[in-house]
Amino acid sequence: MPMVNLKELSFDAVDKFVRDLGWPGYRAQQLREWIYRKRVSDIDAMTNLSKSDRDRLRSKAIVGELELSTRRRSEDGTQKFLFRLSDGQEVEAVLIPDEERHTLCISTQVGCTLDCKFCLTGTMGLIRNLKAHEIVDQVLWTQGQMDANSALTNVVLMGMGEPLANYREVVEALSRLTNPKMVSFSPRRITLSTAGLVPQIRKLGESGLNVNLAVSLNATTNAVRDRVMPAINKRYPIETLLRACRDYPLPPRRRLFFEYVLLKGVNDSETDARRLLQLLKGLRCKVNLIPFNEYPGSPFARPDDETVLRFQAILLKAGFSAFIRKSRGRDILAACGQLRTEATVPA
Numbered sequence: 001m002p003m004v005n006l007k008e009l010s011f012d013a014v015d016k017f018v019r020d021l022g023w024p025g026y027r028a029q030q031l032r033e034w035i036y037r038k039r040v041s042d043i044d045a046m047t048n049l050s051k052s053d054r055d056r057l058r059s060k061a062i063v064g065e066l067e068l069s070t071r072r073r074s075e076d077g078t079q080k081f082l083f084r085l086s087d088g089q090e091v092e093a094v095l096i097p098d099e100e101r102h103t104l105c106i107s108t109q110v111g112c113t114l115d116c117k118f119c120l121t122g123t124m125g126l127i128r129n130l131k132a133h134e135i136v137d138q139v140l141w142t143q144g145q146m147d148a149n150s151a152l153t154n155v156v157l158m159g160m161g162e163p164l165a166n167y168r169e170v171v172e173a174l175s176r177l178t179n180p181k182m183v184s185f186s187p188r189r190i191t192l193s194t195a196g197l198v199p200q201i202r203k204l205g206e207s208g209l210n211v212n213l214a215v216s217l218n219a220t221t222n223a224v225r226d227r228v229m230p231a232i233n234k235r236y237p238i239e240t241l242l243r244a245c246r247d248y249p250l251p252p253r254r255r256l257f258f259e260y261v262l263l264k265g266v267n268d269s270e271t272d273a274r275r276l277l278q279l280l281k282g283l284r285c286k287v288n289l290i291p292f293n294e295y296p297g298s299p300f301a302r303p304d305d306e307t308v309l310r311f312q313a314i315l316l317k318a319g320f321s322a323f324i325r326k327s328r329g330r331d332i333l334a335a336c337g338q339l340r341t342e343a344t345v346p347a
C-alpha cells in the first residue's frame with residue numbers, strides 16, 4: 001500500500017480514510033484540525049491521538065508539505081516565494097504586506113495556456129495544472145510563516161496560471177480554503193481573477209462558493225483585445241464576456257472587479273477610458289487600473305503617471321470606483337505578470 005498524503009484527500013475522503021481504519025467518525029475532524037487549522041505535519045504532534053493510533057497512522061499516511069526553493073524580499077516588503085513541487089516543477093506565490101492587510105497572491109498552474117502578450121507567465125506555455133492541495137498548501141505554508149499580529153487577511157488567485165482553466169482543482173481548493181471545518185478562510189477575502197473563460201465564469205457563479213470575481217478586461221475593443229489577449233478573446237469576445245458578467249449572480253453588497261492593464265499607446269487613451277465607461281455601464285463593479293509592469297524583453301511599455309491619472313479621472317468623474325493598483329515587488333519580478341520560475345527566466 002503506497003503512503004497516503006492526507007492533504008490530497010477531500011473533506012469526504014478524510015471521513016472515508018478514518019472509517020477504513022475502523023476509527024470512530026470524530027477522528028476525521030481531529031485530523032482536519034491538525035492539518036488545516038494547526039498546520040501540523042508531524043503525525044507525532046497530534047497529541048489527541050494515542051501513541052498506538054499515531055504509530056498506525058504513520059505507517060499509512062503522511063502530511064505533505066511544500067518545499068521552499070527560493071525566497072526573495074523586495075525593498076517595499078513584498079516577498080516572493082518559489083516552491084518546489086513533488087515532481088520538481090516550481091511555482092511562485094507573492095506575499096504583499098500593507099498597512100491593514102496581508103495579501104497572498106497564489107498560483108493555480110505551472111505556466112499558462114493563454115499566452116496573453118503582456119504577461120511573462122504566458123511565455124512559458126502550460127506545463128501542468130496544480131492539484132487542489134498544491135494550491136491550498138501555498139496558503140498554509142505562508143500562514144505558518146506569519147507571526148501572531150500579522151495574520152494573512154486576503155488571498156488572490158492572480159499568480160501563475162488561469163484559475164478557471166484548472167476549474168475542478170481550483171474549485172476543490174476554494175472549498176477547502178473556505179470550509180469552516182478546514183482552513184476556514186472567509187470567501188469575501190478571496191478573489192479569483194480570470195482572463196475571461198465564459199462557461200466557467202457561469203459555473204463559478206452557480207457554485208455557491210461566493211468568492212470575489214475579478215475579470216481581466218484589458219481592452220475596450222475586440223481589435224485591441226485580440227491583439228493583447230488573442231487566445232481568450234477569439235473564443236469569448238468582449239460582448240460575450242460582459243454578458244456573462246451582467247448575468248453573474250452577485251451576493252448583496254458585493255461587486256465585480258475589472259482589471260485593466262494600461263499599456264502605453266495601446267489601450268490608455270481618453271477614448272479608451274470613455275469606451276470603458278460605456279462597456280461597464282450599469283454593472284455593480286470596481287475597476288483596478290494596473291500600469292504595465294515591465295520585465296526583461298517585454299513588448300509593451302508603462303504609460304507615464306499623467307496618462308494613468310487622466311484615465312482614472314474619467315472613470316471617477318462618471319461615478320465609477322477606479323483604483324490605481326500600486327506595483328509591489330517590481331524589483332524582484334514579483335509584480336503582476338512578472339511571475340515565471342527563476343530557472344526559466346532568460347539570462
Ligand code: SAH
Pocket residue numbers: 118119120157158159160161162163193194195196214215216218259260261290291292293294336337338
Ligand atoms: N490568468 C488570470 C490571473 C493571472 S494574471 C487573469 O488573467 O486574470 C493577474 C492579473 O495581472 C491580470 O489582471 C493580468 O491582466 C495582469 N497582468 C499580467 N501581466 C501583467 C503585466 N506585465 N503588468 C501588469 N499587469 C499584468
